[in-house]
Amino acid sequence: MSFGLPPSALAWRAKVRRFVDEELIPHEVEAEMSGGELAPALLQRHEALAIGLGLARMDAPRRHGGLELPLIDQVAAAEQIGRVTNALGWCYPEAQSWMFEACDAGQIERFVLPMMRGERHFCYAITEEFAGSDVSEIATTATPDGDDVLISGEKWHVTSENLADVILVQARIGGDGGQALFFVEKGAPGIAVKRSPAYSHTYRHHHPILAFDRVRVPQANLIGPRDAxxxxxxxxxxxxxxxxxxxxxxxxxxxxxxxxxxxxxxxxxxxxxxxxxxxxxxxxxxxxxxxxxxxxxxxxxxxxxxxxxxxxxxxxxxxxxxxxxxxxxxxxxxxxxxxxxxxxxxxxxxxxxxxxxxxxxxxxxxxxxxxxxxxxxxxxxxxxxxxxxx
CATH class of the missing domain: 1.20.140.10 (Butyryl-CoA Dehydrogenase, subunit A, domain 3)
Known part of the structure; x- marks a missing residue:
């Protein structure tokens, strides 16, 4: 290639392409014809192979067991993931570098490292009915209540919610304060799937509308400063x-x-x-x-x-x-x-x-x-x- 990818990026490109071509692409039509679903054992195999390749820890710092790859290497790997349809490439969790900068030691131990190992899975609840591309319009609130906050609001297009056990929720502190991110356990009382629309693609990852009704979340689950x-x-x-x-x-x-x-x-x-x-x-x-x-x-x-x-x-x-x-x-x-x-x-x-x-x-x-x-x-x-x- 004329850009001249470094040897490390070329190596990642080659090994991820082998994984995609040999393990994922052969199952595209099966997934398409079965609502995105594949046999549980096969899905577990795909996740284990992806984690074994290091895809879940490419962006994580070395001090936490990550690979801390240059972004050019990560892009070369992600490009190959894009070769497969039906979201079969979404077969691994991804620990991102910003998480290690934003989270405290306890949060890294409870949430981020288990995700990197495939033991926990996240989804992001950011978008709302009237706050799409401009997330500054988010109206969901996190009202302080002692050592907790009470989260209320509605989130749209919560990708992979059906496969996650942790929800990253963005809310406005106290209603009119700055915006903050929280780790929210999916099973917390007050969370309900309001509707799970059908989308154009055929993925096993759903994108439901979630309602939060005074969901009690420990302030210890606040990610970084209150308004960050x-x-x-x-x-x-x-x-x-x-x-x-x-x-x-x-x-x-x-x-x-x-x-x-x-x-x-x-x-x-x-x-x-x-x-x-x-x-x-x-x-x-x-x-x-x-x-x-x-x-x-x-x-x-x-x-x-x-x-x-x-x-x-x-x-x-x-x-x-x-x-x-x-x-x-x-x-x-x-x-x-x-x-x-x-x-x-x-x-x-x-x-x-x-x-x-x-x-x-x-x-x-x-x-x-x-x-x-x-x-x-x-x-x-x-x-x-x-x-x-x-």
């Missing part, structure tokens, strides 16, 4: 936006590979479909989208490893997510078209990616929010201060 919830949310958003971009690159790579192979084999009027100029043009455009998205994403990861200013990194993650997610949508749409009627069948990889990739332009900040972040950075810091000079 947005700080941690932004750290999580930066990382996840970059990882979404990486996974979109993996999806595009798989789509281009599968579609080109089909177009080489399919004969139309005695010629290979790939030799038809309009088909060739769609494949060429898709390869350009993939290469551009990769370079933007890798460069953003390298900027993190170089220790650039956080505000600059925030904009670069937005650039990567915006471009890669929209490029992936274009590629999936073209590939469905090249496959023709086959591309509209759920057993076809292009059809599944066509549905699944659509959400990447919405969650962790919609494309419109990414454009505002990028434009704001440009207005404040200029071109060089946003994307760097030549």
């Amino acid at each position: 919830g947005m700080t941690f949310a932004y750290a999580w958003f930066r990382r996840e936006r970059l990882m979404i971009a990486a996974r979109c690159c993996g999806a595009m790579e798989r789509l281009v590979e599968e579609t080109a192979a089909f177009a080489r084999a399919r004969r139309v009027g005695g010629e290979a479909l790939i030799d038809k100029q309009l088909i060739a043009a769609m494949l060429a455009d898709s390869l350009v989208d993939l290469q551009a998205a990769r370079l933007i994403t890798y460069e953003a990861a390298a900027a993190h490893d170089a220790g650039l200013d956080l505000k600059t990194l925030h904009a670069r993650c937005s650039i990567a997510k915006l471009f890669a997610s929209e490029a992936a949508g274009r590629v999936a749409d073209r590939c469905v078209q090249v496959f023709g009627g086959r591309g509209y069948m759920r057993e076809n990889v292009a059809e599944r990616f066509w549905r699944e990739l659509r959400v990447d332009r919405i969650w962790e900040g919609a494309s419109e929010i990414q454009r505002l972040i990028i434009a704001n950075a440009l207005a404040k810091r200029g071109v060089d201060g946003t994307i760097g000079g030549t």
Whole structure:
């Protein structure tokens, strides 16, 4: 690759690709046709293999048993996870570096380290009906009550709630104070699934609407300072936006590979479909989208490893997510078209990616929010201060 990934990133890329191609991809159609579900023993195997590879501790500090990998290595690994549909790549928990900065020793021991070992599983309850991409509008409250807080509110799109035992809840302290994050045990009294909508994709990870009715949570479960919830949310958003971009690159790579192979084999009027100029043009455009998205994403990861200013990194993650997610949508749409009627069948990889990739332009900040972040950075810091000079 022209970017010149370091040997460590290439090694991670190779071993995660083997895992994805040999262990996960063969089960895509089975998962698609069974509501995302696979045999429990197989799901346990996937998690154990992923944890054994080190995927759960890539971002964790070495002092806590993590690998503390450069972000470019993590992006190379995440890109390969993006090659598989049906969220089969979501087979491992992930301990993120911000957790070790925000949590105290007791919280790390009770929540974070068990998650890293696959003993606990988290879900994030941040979004609300009227607070989506702009999480500053969150209305859920955490009212102090002695040594506890009482959390009340409603959270939407709580991804993986059905598979989690710990909920990270973002709430406003005292109703009008700063925002804070809390560890909340899923079984706490007062938590109810209000509704679990069906979504376009076929995942075993559900995204229900949760109601919190004066849920009693120890103040010891407060993550970091009382008003630091947005700080941690932004750290999580930066990382996840970059990882979404990486996974979109993996999806595009798989789509281009599968579609080109089909177009080489399919004969139309005695010629290979790939030799038809309009088909060739769609494949060429898709390869350009993939290469551009990769370079933007890798460069953003390298900027993190170089220790650039956080505000600059925030904009670069937005650039990567915006471009890669929209490029992936274009590629999936073209590939469905090249496959023709086959591309509209759920057993076809292009059809599944066509549905699944659509959400990447919405969650962790919609494309419109990414454009505002990028434009704001440009207005404040200029071109060089946003994307760097030549």
